[in-house]
Amino acid sequence: MSINHETIPEADFYKATTMAKFVERSRLSAIIEEFRPELSQFEEIYKDIYRNPELGLAEARTASIAANLLKDHGFEVHEGIGGHGLAGVLSSGRPGRTVLLRADLDALPINEATGLSYKSNTKDVMHACGHDMHVACMLATASLLRAAKVKWSGTLVCLLQPNEEKDAGAQAMVDDGLYTKVPIPDVILGK
Ligand SMILES: [Zn+2]
Secondary structure, three states: OEEOOOOOOHHHHHHOOHHHHHHHHHHHHHHHHHHOOOOHHHHHHHHHHHHOOOOOOOOHHHHHHHHHHHHHOOOEEEEEEOOOEEEEEEEOOOOOOEEEEEEEOOOEOOOOOOOOOOOOOOOOOEOOOOHHHHHHHHHHHHHHHHHOHHHEEOEEEEEEEOOOOOOOHHHHHHHOOHHHHOOOOOEEEOO
């Protein structure tokens, strides 16, 4: 996946001069402005996940929220990888590099002491590490990049990893055949 840069000559672009970087940043900002989805729905997803935290190996509900949204946006979704892990694949329809974005699904065994209106409804489980925000940001990003598909080439993989807090989910996904289901990425961007 790469940003199309038809207004910048190929050679100049890869020289990565200050001007090229500036122009590219401006172009990215313009794409984000043009294709940014309505964000209130993702705020609701964030609060929903915050309110319903799930520990590692038990992230079924959180995973299904992510899977459903990715499916609704036309991703080819592979579920149940290494537990409740999942990955959605979206091709631009044009050749290019593969970029994998990753986020985590699980919460922590901590009792919530905030008075938030959307605080955890599960005793001794809380999204204290921000994985609720990871998922919400990932889904908003997937929505934006789906809408902006004419602006990039290659393949996008949105991966949601289970069981991160016990340092086991990533290896479990690989061991469960992740890369037989999704293309091997050229670039991985994590949180
Ligand atoms: Zn964490």
